[in-house]
Structures are given as C-alpha cells and as structure tokens.
Amino acid sequence: MEFLGGKFLQVAIALAVFAALIGLIMLIVDRAPKSVKDKVTIVGFLAPAAILMLVGLVYPAVQTSFLAFTNASGQPNGVDNFVWMFTQPEALVTLRNTVIWTILVPLLSTGFGLAYAVFIDKARGEKALKALVFMPMAISFVGAGIIWKLVYDYRGPAIEQTGVINAVRVALGMDPKQFLLDAPENTIFLIIVMVWIQTGFAMVILSAAIKGVPMELVEAARLDGANPWQQFRNVTIPGIRGALVVVLTTITIATLKVFDIVRTMTAGNYETSVVANEMYTQAFRAGEPGRGAALALVLFLLVLPIVVYNARVLRQQREIR
C-alpha cells in the first residue's frame, strides 16, 4: 500500500502545482494595467497551450521531417527513403493495403451504421439494439485483434478446430482455411475487424442525427406522397449530411492510422502490412528511423486533406446557421 500512497501523493502534488500555476496566470492577467489588459489576457491564456503545442507537436513534426531525409546512421541521403517507399515491392504492398483499407472501412462502416440506424429508428427495444452494435466500440483495437484472431484460428483438418469460423466450415463438410495467411483476401478479413468496431460509432452518431431531422419536413414529404425510400433519399439524407461527413472523415482518419489490428493479428506478415505498422517496424525494429519518418510524413500528408475538408464543411454549416 506504500506504493499506492506514493502515487496518490504524486497525483495530489501534480494537481496542486497545476492549480497554483493557473491561479498565478489569472492573478497576473488580472493585475495588468488597463491599457494592455486585453493583450495580456490573450497572451496569458494562450501562451501555455501554445508552448505545449510547440514542444509536443511542432518540434517533433519538424524533427521527423528532417529525419525522413536521413539514412540509418543519421547521414542525409536525399530522397532515398521515398524512392525506397515507392519502388520496393514490400513497401508498395503496404501502400496498396492502406488504400484498400481507407476505401473499404469508412464506406462499409458508415453504410452498415446508417442502415442499422434507419431500421431500428423508433423500433421496440431500440436502446438495447443500439447497445449491441455499439459494444465493440468499448473494446480496444488490440483486444479486438486478439478476439478475431481466435475467431479465424486454424487447425489441421484432422484436428478439432478452435476457431469459430473454421469449426463451422468443417461442420459443413468444407476444409478449414488459413484465413490470415492467404493474400490478398486476408486484408479483407482484417478490415472486417475494423468495420466491426467502427459500425457502432457510425450508427450512434447517425441515429442521433436522424432524430434531429425536423418532424414537419418528414410529415410534409409523406403528405406529398413520397414513399419511404423517397423520404429517406430527399429528406433524411440532406438533413444528416453534416453528421455523415463527420462520421466518414473520422473513420477515414482512424483507418489511415490503423496499427494495432494489423500488429496483433499478422504483424504485417503475409502481405497485410499498412503504413502505420510499417512505420513502427522500420523505425524501431529494423533500426531505419529515416524510412519510418518518411512513412510518417506520407501518412501525415494523406490525413491532412481530410482534416482540412472536415474543417471546411463544419465552417460552412456554421455559416448557414
């Protein structure tokens, strides 16, 4: 218990120091002369966050950018790392897989989530049905990877199967299949795990958005003789457009960064590697930080337009309101 006590003390001290710092900033801001008070207030409250941003985000980003143009021993090597990335067959497989992931996961998750949200809307036991689909969200990616690895587990035809899917296959008289070893479909089997997790997220957000569509509009459409599909197509979809964009972009960013699922299930073997996984492997396992940094940079460039688009759509919506 001595250990726990020490931790509590540490937490208490940290909280006290934090409170004291905030208090000090507030005091200084408050005491500033009237003429410059506005400026002091702005600087006083933005500076801590800005400094943390510089130290924790901007500096590492700049350093990574430089690192991307060096070799394993830290010597500058021009664009060699990028040449490697776009010429080596293994690296190309990584890029190809990332493209497949980012196309399939957002579309499938959002599609399933939207369909589910529409079908259970105002249904009996809606809350329980929602909870069922939302539950995978509570499982970490590593946990999900391990669960699904067991689901896909393979044993030879002569032995009792432990994996659910192979057990079913054998019961139906088929041969067991090495789900995680057969490229390229093994990438699809990994994508299923991500879709399984993200569908709940899409469903919850979209369900809330659907409930936000004004009843008057739906009723007006019904009175005009629109059938359910037309109501959905012409009233619901425009009404939830903003939510759809948020869901699609959020899932796309999460998918671009996917690491844990691939790492736990195949470790990037059998042609299933993705950029984030390769980045870690190159930087920390292979001792090629330059290649890792180059991959990180490419990943950043891929995420950037999506973030920008997301921000623009949000701003447009605010202007409409």
Added chain:
Amino acid sequence: MKNRKYLLPIAATGALALALTGCSSSGGGGGAETSDVDCAPYESYGKHEGKTVSVYSTIVDIEATNLETAFAPFEQCTGATIKYEGSKEFETQIGVRAKAGNAPDIAIFPQPGLMADQAKAGNLKPAPQAVSDLVDKNWSADWKKYGTVDGVFYTAPMLANVKGYVWYAPNTFKDKGWEVPKTWDEMLTLSDKIADDGTMKPWCAGFESGEATGWPGTDWVEDVVLRVQGPEVYDQWVSHEIPFNDPKIVDAMNKTGEILLNDKYVNGGFGDVRSILSTGFAQAGQPVLDGQCAMHHQANFQAANWPEGTVVAPDGDVWAFMTPPTDASKGQAITGGGEMVGAYKDTPEAQAFQAYLASAEFANNRVKLGGVISANKGLDPASAQTELDKQSIALLQDPDTVFRFDGSDLMPGAVGSNSFWKGIVAWINGAPAQQVADSVESSWPKG
C-alpha cells in the same frame, strides 16, 4: 440533464486511474537472499561501499531472479549495490534511453548487432584491460570477436545458448528401432522411414512468435548454411561479403526446404506445411510427447518449453541430438547465441562489475542455478544442473567444435530482426527461396 451529476465523479475516477497506471515499471533490486560467501576470489574487484551499479537487460521473471541471486556474492563482498532492471522492450528502449541521457551503467545485449550500433554511436565505453584479459583467458577468440567493433573491444560475453538441437522421444525411437542420425543424409533417410511408417509425421515445427514470427526459421537456415557451406561462407554471408541471395545461400535454403516445405515430413500434429506459421514456437514441440511427430528442431532452451514434469534425459521423455553435419569427418559445427555485457559508464564500480560478469566465479554461480550455460572455459561442467546443460557445455568447450554466433543476431537490425524473419514467413507461405533471398538482399542497409 440529470446525468450531469455523475460526470464529475466518473471523470475524476478516470483521471485517477490514468495517473495510477502512468508508471508501473517492474523495478528490480535486492530480492536475492545472501548466504555466507567466501570473499577471497572477490578481493580483486575492490571495495565499492555505498556505490550503485544499474543494470538493464532483456532477462525477466525467474531468469531475472536467478541472475540477481548470482549477483549477490559480488554485492556482499564489494559492498556495491546492483540495481537490476529487466524489460522485454530492451531492444527498442536501450537506444532511446542512451539518446535521452538515461542509459544504465551496464547493459546486457542479447544481440551483437545491436551492441555494435551502440558502440558505433559512441555510447558504449571500451572495456577495461581487466575485462579484456579475462575474456582472453576464458573464451575462444571467436567470442572476443563478437564483442569487438572496428578494432575496439567493448563487450564481454556472459551466458550462452546452443542452437540446432533436434528433440526426440528416446522411447519412441527405441520401440520403432530408429537410430539417431550421424549425418544430414542419414537424417533425411530416417525422415523418409518415419513418413513411410505412417504412425507419425517425422517433423513438427512452429515459427509463430507475435511480431517476431519467423525467427525459429532463421535458426534452421543458419544451421544448414554452416553445415553445408562451412564456417567461411557463413562468416562471409553474415558480414555481407557475399550477397544474401548468393547461390550458396539459396541452395542452403532449398536444402532446408526439403524438410520444412515437404508435406510428407511436416507438420506433425498441426496440419499442413503452412500451419508452421500459425503454431507458436513454444507449443511446437508438444507433438513429440504426444507421439504425433518424431523430431523437433530448437535450441537448448526448449528444455524449459516442455510441460512441467517432463524428464529431459537420454532415457527420459525427451532428449536431443545436435543437427548432424553433412560430412561427419569434418567435425561438429554449431550455432548459438549469448549475451554481451557493455558499459555506458566507466566508473570503478561499473568496471569491477563488468569484470565480475566475465569471470569464472559468475559463470559457476549462475549456471549452478540451472537453465543456462556459458562458454566460459573456467566453468566447471559439474556446475551444470541437467544432462543437457552438461552436454551443451561439453560441446562449447570442445576445442574441435566450430562455433558460430546466431547469424541473424549479427546482421544489421534491418535484416536480422526484420526482413530475414519476414522472408522466412513468406518462404514457408509459398514464395520461392530465390525470390525471398532477393528481397532480403535488397533490404540490406547501404553504406
């Protein structure tokens, strides 16, 4: 908004939980009980009362406890305190810690390649003369070479393991009238015989090891390169004087494939050839005990992978023979691994401890506790706790044995702990040896 009132406690608990899990590294230190020790052999290390030496390595759990027990006499006689920390993350963390100025005094490297990177980066201190002399006295020149980078001697070997054992069930062999093979060809003939017999597959194998999947396969290929092509080609291959995709290496891979890629031979108890990739390396030997396969290739540490109560002895449940040479007249050649002890500080107490780890006293103290061996010539074979350890020590100390360090540990990290493993995985999964070798060669760092 009736739910609002729950938010604060939940958030507070969450924050607290985060803070609590923040740092919970498993620190070592102390633990080992000390008994009466004869301090005479320890006088040369001097007195270091009140001084602390921090040690960092990959060794954890029971192995770590045994290691700390073996440190105890040194602590008791010199007065120094050894602060031991073991971590499975050592390989990635040691570089980070050195860069951050938080390096341990002493680091125990499991791979010479990793050690060489640290030495080249200027982080390691060259070994003191006393350690160098001890290594000259206690180890063969091969071992000293593994601790030398660009002509400077940095690290002394500590413990060792012997790879290339083939595990089998002596009773099954006796019942069936099978003989332990003396040459590679005899081993293939025996494999055919077992396959034709039909009661079991001749081999079982498992290369699954999380993100390190494939490494048991590199051991296989290294054993075959050393036995078929000889130590000269092995050295050239490891130091990249010949390319990884040299015909001799591809040839050795194909020879390994005669066993590993042969559906008639593998994979006893698990399925087809590709089931090697989904079988954990620690479970892979199990079918030897269950009578589903006859032989399993794994280092001496496989002894710890058998279920509790398994008797490892020439007349017990399992026993092992060394993978035979292709030409019996040329003598035995074996691969193995070991730890290298490097110093980040050159304080007197750190240097004294480094010398202790290179000494015969340490080797005997540690080997007596079981589970490991050392190539230290001062090691008394009677210190070994099991028949297998005795046999391994005899092999290591035999002047006629050609010993070579595990090749993948000597290769640069980009190959030895990445593309070589991945190449093995692709090869077992169906890619031709030539294509795999080409791909590994192209990943070899330039310059």
